[in-house]
Amino acid sequence: MAQEDWLTLGLREEALWWFDQQEGRLVSILPHVWEQALQPGSEASSEEMDLALRIRRDPARYLRILFPSGQDLEDARAFVPTILSSVVQRTLQGVLDGPRAMDRFRSLLARHPEELSRWQAFRAARLKHRIQEWLREQGLRRP
Numbered sequence: 511m512a513q514e515d516w517l518t519l520g521l522r523e524e525a526l527w528w529f530d531q532q533e534g535r536l537v538s539i540l541p542h543v544w545e546q547a548l549q550p551g552s553e554a555s556s557e558e559m560d561l562a563l564r565i566r567r568d569p570a571r572y573l574r575i576l577f578p579s580g581q582d583l584e585d586a587r588a589f590v591p592t593i594l595s596s597v598v599q600r601t602l603q604g605v606l607d608g609p610r611a612m613d614r615f616r617s618l619l620a621r622h623p624e625e626l627s628r629w630q631a632f633r634a635a636r637l638k639h640r641i642q643e644w645l646r647e648q649g650l651r652r653p
Contacts, residue, residue, distance in 0.1 A: 527641070530571060536575075
C-alpha cells in the first residue's frame with residue numbers, strides 16, 4: 511500500500527477494519543455504515559455500503575481486525591511530546607487527562623493545521639504498524 515493510502519486510512523480514525531483474504535487488501539468502513547448494513551433489507555446506496563453488505567454476505571472472505579480499546583488515546587499521548595510549541599503541547603496534554611479526551615484533542619488540533627497534519631501522518635504510521643503486526647500474527651502477507 512502506498513504511503514498516501516496509509517495516510518488516507520489514518521484519517522478514518524473511527525473506522526472498522528477487515529482484511530479481504532481474496533484480494534489481499536485492507537478495507538475499512540465507518541461504524542454508522544456498518545450498523546446500517548446490519549439492518550434487514552439494507553441496500554447498497556454507496557460504495558462503502560456495498561462493501562459492508564459484501565462483508566455481511568461473505569464473512570469467511572473478510573477477517574475482522576480488532577484493536578484493543580484506548581489505542582487512539584495511547585497514540586495521542588505518544589504524539590504530544592513531538593510537538594515543538596510548549597504551549598500547544600501543554601494544552602493538548604491537559605485535554606488528554608480529562609473526559610472526552612480524543613474529541614477535545616481533535617478539536618484543539620484543528621486549530622493548528624501543521625500539527626493536525628503531523629498527527630494524521632503519525633497516527634497513520636502507527637496504524638500501519640499495528641495492521642502489519644496483526645497480519646504477521648495471522649500468518650498473512652503484508653499490504
